[in-house]
Amino acid sequence: MEEFNHQLEENFQKLLDFPMNDSIMKQLTESEIDLLVLIDLDDYELNEFGISLGKNNLRNDLHEINCIVKEVQNGTGLDNLVIEKLLENNIRFDQFLKFDKNKLNDCGFKLGTSIKIAQKLKNILSIREEENKKIELEKNFFELKKLLGSKSRENDLFEEDFNRIILEELNQECLKSLLSNKKSFSVQLKPFLMDNLKRIKRFNSIISKINEIAYEATNNEDKDDEMTKKLLSLITEKDLVICLLESIGSRSLGRLGYLLAKNDYPLPIFYQYYENKNNCLEEKVNFEILSDLLCLTNKFLAIVSGTSSTIRKRQSMLIPFMFSGLNMNSVYEIRANTPLQNSVDIICNDELNESWIIANFSGSINGKNMIDLFKSFSAFASIHVLNVNINDFDEQTGEPKYEIMDVLNSFNRFKSFFSYDLKLIVLIHDNFKNNLNSLKMIREKIANYYSHSSILTVDNLFDSTVDTEILKIKKNLFIKEFQKCLKDCKYQKFQSIIDVKLFFENLKTDSQYCSNKRQETWVEREFRKLFCAKGDKTDSKLISEMFELSNIYKKIEINENSLNYSDLKQQLKVIKPKNKILDFFIKILECDENFLQDLSIFEKCLINFKKDELKNLREERNITSDKISIMENKIKSKQQVNQEDYSNLKKFFFQIDEKIKIMDLTLDKFWDELFLYVDWLDETKNSNETLKTKIIDRFLKLIRNGHSIHLLRGSPLSVKSNLLKDIMGRLDNYRNIHVLSVIGEQSSAKSSLLNSLFGCDFRTSAGRCTVGIYMNFVTCGDKTIVILDTEGLASIESNNKLFDNQMATMSVFSSHLILINHKGEISSNLENILGITYFAKINLTNYSFKPSVFFVLRDQLDRSESSINNQVCKLKERLKKQSEFIRTDLDNVIDIGSNHLTLLPSAFSEIVCPTLNNTIKCRNSLFPDQVLTLRKNLINHMNSIDKADVIESLSVLYTRLNSNWYTISKTGKNIFNCKDLEELKIRDEIAAISHDLFTKHRDSLVKQIDQKLTKIIEDFKNNQNFDIQAENKCKEGVIKLINETKYIFNSKFDSQTNLPFYPISIKEECKNVISYQFKWIENISVHRLNENGIYLKNLDEFNNFNKNVVKQINHLLNANVQYQSEEALLNDVKKRLDVKQSENFNRLKSMVKPLEKIIQDIEALFDNTIRLFKSKNPKLNGVENCLHLNDYYTSNLSENPIIIDIKVENWLPNYKEITQKIKNFPKNKAEIKKSLKFWCEKLIIRFDQTYLIDSNSFHVTQSFIGDILNFLNDILSDQYSIVNEYNLNFGRVFNSLIKHFLFLIVKKQDHIQNQNIKREEDKYEKEKNELIEKTKATFRLKSNCKKLGSKIANDFIDKLFDDLIQIEHLSIINKCKEKINEKFKTPNELIEFAFKLSFEDCNYERVFKYVIDVNRYCKEVCLESINNDLKILVNRRQECIKNLYTQFFLFLKNVNLDSEILSCSQFFENLKIEAEKVNESLVSFFNLKDLIIGTEIKDKDLFVLGFKESIGNFYEKIEQKIDRFNKDLDTKCKDEIKEYIDVYLGCCSRCPCCGSKCENAKGHDGNHVSSFHILDSFFKWGEKKTNNVTTFFCWEEKKFKKVQIYRGEKKFDNCTIFLQTEHPDWLNDITENYNKYGKNPLNLENKKFSNQIIRAWMNTRKPLLKLYQRLEKEYDSEWMLMEDENKMLKEDHIAEWNEHF
Secondary structure, eight states, X not given: OHHHHHHHHHHHHHHHTSOOOHHHHHHHHHTTOOHHHHTTOOXXXXXXXXXXXXXXXXXXXXXXXXXXXXXXXXXXXXXXXXHHHHHHTTOOHHHHHTOOHHHHHHTTOOXXXXXXXXXXXXXXXXXXXXXXHHHHHHHHHHHHHHHHOOSSOOTTOOOGGGGBOOSSOOOHHHHHHHHHSSSOHHHHHHHHHHHHHHXXXXXXXXXXXXXXXXXXOOOOOOHHHHHXXXXXXXXXXXXXXXXHHXXXXXXXXXXXXXXXXXXXXXXXXXXXXXXXXXXXXXXXXXXXXXXXXXXXXXBEEEEEEEOGXXXXXXXXXXXXXXXXXXXXXXXXXXXXXXXXXXXXXXXXXXXXXXXXXXXXXXXXXXXHHHHHHHHHHHTTOSEEEEEEOGXXXXXXTOOBOHHHHXXXXXXXXXXXXXXXXXXXXXXXXXXXXXXXXXXXHHHHHHHHHOSSEEEEEOOOTTOTTSOHHXXXXXXXXXXXXXXXXXXXXXXXXXXXXXXXXXXXXXXXXXXXXXXXXXXXXXXXXXXXXXXXXXXXXXXXXXXXXXXHHHXXXXXXXXXXXXXXXXXXXXXXXXXXXXXXXXXXXXXXXXXXXXXXXXXXXXXXHHHHTTHHHHHHHHHHXXXXXXXXXXXXXXXXXXXXXXXXXXXXXXXXHHHHHHHHHHHOOOHHHHHHHHHHHHXXXXXXXXXXXHHHHHHHHHHHHHHHTTOOEEEXXXXXXXXXXXXXXXHHHHOTTOEEEEEEEEEEBTTSOHHHHHHHHHOOOOOOOSSOOXXXXXXXXXXXXXXXXXXXXXXXXXXXXXXXXXXXXHHHHHHHHHOSEEEEEEESSOOHHHHHHHHHHHHHHHHHOOOSSOOEEEEEEESOSOOSHHHHTTHHHHHHHHHHXXXXXXXXXXXXXXXXXXXXXXXXXXXXXEEXXXXXXXXXXXXXXXXXXXXXXXXXXXXXHHHTSOGGGSEEEHHHHHHHHHXXXXXXXXXXXXXXXXXXXXXXXXXXXXXXXXXHHHHHHHHHHHHHHHHHHXXXXXXXXXXXXXXXXXXXXXXXHHHHHHHHHHHHHHHHHHHHTOOTTSOHHHXXXXXXXXXXXXXXXXXXXXXXXXXXXXXXXXHHHHHXXXXXXXXXXXXXXXXXXXXXXXXXXXXXXHHHHHHHXXXXXXXXXXXXXXXXXXXXXXXXXXXHHHHHHHHHOGGGGGSXXXXXXXXXXXXXXXXXXXXXXXXXXXXXXXXXXXXXXXXXXXXXXXXXXXXXXXXXXXXXXXXXXXIITTOSSOOOOHHHHHXXXXXXXXXXXXXXXXXXXXXXXXXXXXXXXXXXXXXXXXXXXXXXXXXXXXXXXXHHHHHHHHHHHHHHHHHHTXXXXXXXXHHHHHHHHHHHHHHHHHHHHXXXXXXXXHHHHHHOSSHHHHHHHHHIIIIITTOHHHHHHHHHOHHHXXXXXXXXXXXXXXXXXXXXXXXXXXXXXXXXXXXHHHOXXXXXXXXXXXXHHHHHHHHHHHOGGGGGGGGGGGGSOOOBOSOHHHHHHHHHHHHHHXXXXXXXXXXXXXXXXXXXXXXXXXXXXXXXXXXXXXXXXXXXXXXXOTTOSSXXXXXXXXXXXXXXXXOTTTOBBOOOBTTXXXXXXXXXXXXXXXXXXXXXXXXXXXXXXXXXXXXXXXXXXXXXXXXXXXHHHHHHHHHHHHHHHHHHHHHHTOBOOOOOHHHHTTOOTTTOOOTTOOOOOOTTO
């Protein structure tokens, strides 16, 4: 017994791994505990015996074994002998599971029991193996998710990788590197995944690279490495999609969803992801991935799900068969070697108009999220496709089992909540070949439970063992049956994922169903309210009114030079452009949380608005376009075409197109209007900084999310926008700017190419989608690449070469690289456009960099080297040949390398899909790889760009782009209207012909005009009578002569240009230029004629007055009238004189213009002139057109016209602000008023001295008003003007001063006419008194014939000399005018002459005068130039007169009068008869005989004796008389000539940058011009901080493009912007000078010119610096060498003007 007990104790101890003592053994024995009982005791029961289990006990193993034995033996467990055997052999449970019947027999089991237990053990092992596999799968899946999980995802951020590009695909080495470092694998993988998506390349290439590593052979025994490889082998495309979803910035999920759908990927909305914080897998419902794509739609929603029996049975693979437009890539492949997971994917083909959105539920519909998603999608779905298996039905009855019943019961419950019955299509995966009765039962059962259902059977369509043709038949049959089911359905529109999301969120808080009634967003409600207020009949007029600012700016551009221009500009000040629509758009942007989604909803509302009407219009436009193309082809081939039909067709096309433009509402139109609105607020001083800040913030976020900037926008197209400038200034993280643009024909997929190349988000659609230019940014390393997507060329909408050439030139001016995107071979049209841009680059701009052109030829089937066929080389050769007339080589302007050509395949392919058994359109797999190669080539080329040519920031880029477009749009139209280089060459040839012909005919014409004008004067001399008809006839003759010459010119011009390749438009253009020259000749000639006519008419009227009066006096003195006293005679004479004087005074008074009429005329002239000026200079838009001069004149009439009452408070924008900003500014309004008043008084004095004080007669013409406007504009725009110094309101200051200037002009004109009338009255009064005195003297000498004869001789000689001065000075003045016309044919020749005398001749005194007052200097130079001619003319005339008068006096001395003479008049008649016998030239002297008072001659001999004695005295003193004549003549001539030169000087405007004088005629149309721009130092320019003088040429690149300019508080980035803003009428000229000189400073001609100017500055600078109060700057040695100590002006030098003139 002891031995037995000892054995039992050992067994107990071995079983329990616990030392047994006698006490424990005693208790166990007393309790009858044996081994069998002991293995079933639990821990608590063992503790009662004082036993605790050891670590290595066998009780648990034997307990599990006992359980199995009990199960096999129906409750009978192990016996003690078996237990002892198991203990003896130390058998564990895992070992026992592997026992067969033999081992069981060895352990003491009976044979029958051993067999049963062995079978049981086999089953347990099988189950256990499956469970272990499952555990391993779950573990691997967890590790896979962990590997692909993102540990550092930041919420609420935009994904920066959207705006980055990479240059390499993911290769094996790179992948190994990603795996080996400690960084997150998903984050490192993200750029490659993103790049694939952007290039429209699926992830299978990345999967392939991953698999290469996963399956590569290796000797590495590292378990971690093996585990990684194992995980890599499990990765699928869906894993990578989810990896991307979890690693991307959450604000960019919407854009990612759009991009995934574009790549045909289903969008995972429910999936598992690795949660790093808790180290576990969690479920995620991700509605954000659909926030952009499905925020608003009008498609149908379908649900696809399956029972658990169909899981992983390829039910998803049927989706492309069920719904058109999908392919096998539209569903994810079946996962292997991973555990089953529940997931939901959304399949959406957004590129198809009529397509389905499919919610594909994979796995079992269980779990809260899965069930709620199913309910949420079901609420808005039209159909539910349920995949089932035959096993899901009862075999005997056809009754659906629980999974199907759950679905059916759910749908029945839907009916009580939803008004719509969901269509159920049950797909049973069985063919029922041998069991049709079962199918019938199933149909009946399903129909009983849910009537709105259909049942289809589907066999395995993917069984590779079945014949291919049979599978085709089965597939086609299934498609046909399924489509029939779809047609039988009534669908509800699925409108927004937002509805599903709200439904889902409601279910979280309330498990009951809620309503599926459409929940409109506030954006949709507001949109419907605003846009559909009149139903669907919102007309185009109402739509057009939405964009009020855009429409006004468009009208302003169209009417730029019309009378409506000022009214339209004024309209901008009074409108309220923030209408309800714009306010609605602003509210969308103000939403802080969901503005991106709201913006997407708004955009989709716009797309759907008028969708059908637009579709019809576009179809109609396409049909019309085709008809036009057919007719144009006929015209090209010279076939007969009805021109009226052709014209009507084009007119109809443009009407349709205009309607489409109005009705095709895009988001960009609203952005454009908003940009205009913000700028308008700034311009009208109503700036809303809060709104502006918000808009900038929103737009910056959109840019970060890939949104494109509409750079060149509006109608007319424009870059300029202060808001855009601010936005680009905020993008300071973009540096090292490289610009790439694309040009190409319309619909050539330019935008798509850029989207693939750089991952941009340019909008793409059929037809025209790009309007103007869009801009996007991407980064590559440290480079920022700015991409410009331009509007398509060669479109019927633009239909003119001007637009195409301008658009292409904008690319060439602005870009480092230009992609020319084209389908097929390079066309001649593109070649022509390139030629024009080449010419424009030379003539209109010059940046240091040379743009490179790359050709991308699309849709190329044959991309072999032989197919390229040297296309680029041949194009380059042709361009060089065509441009031989251009002196600058093509290679110096544009880089067109022979290897700059890429042939790309089509982005899409049509292939036969064997699985779907049909032809599908899919992405071409070659295209993304070719695009990557092209990208690498472009970036490599960018790496070779000189750093100096790289643009430093986007702010600088904006300035450059704005300047480029301004230059292109405002200048160079003659270039852009040309078809090609040949046409440009022809233009030069035609211009040369025009110039030569005009020069030839002009001299002859001017000579003939001079003869006609001279004849008028000579006729008056000879006849002493002015014939008004002769004047009119002369005027008609001059105009006729000019027109005849013009006709001859035109005829010869037409003859010489009558070549078929000379375009009519260019010929007409040249004719218009010459027509202006003829008009100048006509104006100046008529001006001379009018001046002469006025003078001769006045002289004639005065002589007629004298003749009439003298005739009456002579009658009274006649011998027949006997006066008893002198007094009686004088009384009669006075009476007659008073009558005549009264008549004359009345005549003079009738000529006086009333003051009101003067004001009215001047106001009319000002109105016309200011409109013209405003059209050229927007800065003047603040100037009033109507000044109310009449009221102003009355209120300001005073003795001192300088004193005026200025309301300076109206001039200041903000008095408090300006006193804080400006140092030493007066601190109260009284002081500032005093200061401004003092400045105004000085300016008014200067104006008075310049224009009024020296003028005794002037004509207020439009050109005179223009001079004054230029004068005031130049003064106020000067850098040191009080306007800029105190930041005054320019328009208000201008209004105040111009009003006072005009007031002074009115006063001066009224004063001059009154002065002239008074002078005339005084002249007649003086003449009257002289006649009375002569009458008195004659009466007294009646009896003294000798003295009478002497007096008559004196009167006659005096009249002769008075008349001589009056007539001869007019002749000489006309001769001088002829000389001026001969010397200086136009004002610019005079200016050129003045420049040469000063700068070229190094005459520094003249230079000094040139720069301080160029207009006065030019006048002086002109007078000096004709001074010798004047002397010669006077001397010649003096000699001629001396000879003639000598002959005349000799004749009078020696004449013998034999006939009887009774009166003085008879005496002169006889003299005239005798003179005619001697010399006919003497006869004209006697025309003055009627002006001599005479009486009867009582003694002829004494009378003749007295007459001859006096003549003899005159003859002796003839030299003195001639000298007096010479002096009087000289004075009168110079006064007249000075006034003529004022007219001839032309425009008085000066260049705001250097002070050079405009060379155009007075009152010219168009812009100012100067050929002699000098250093800005000559015009007071200096540095703001140091006050040092600056020495830039205004055409110099640094000044023109880089140096900042300050005008008071205003700051301009460079001279270009300064001119655009302040002096646009000078911009074109300085731009042309910049192109001529600035871009080629080393040119010999340019260098010579520059040195002349520099030398002049170095030798005149000292007095100028003192005058301008500037400080000296440092000069380099080259400048210092130009100093001339002998000629250099001293600091105290003062200009010595020729006061004689």
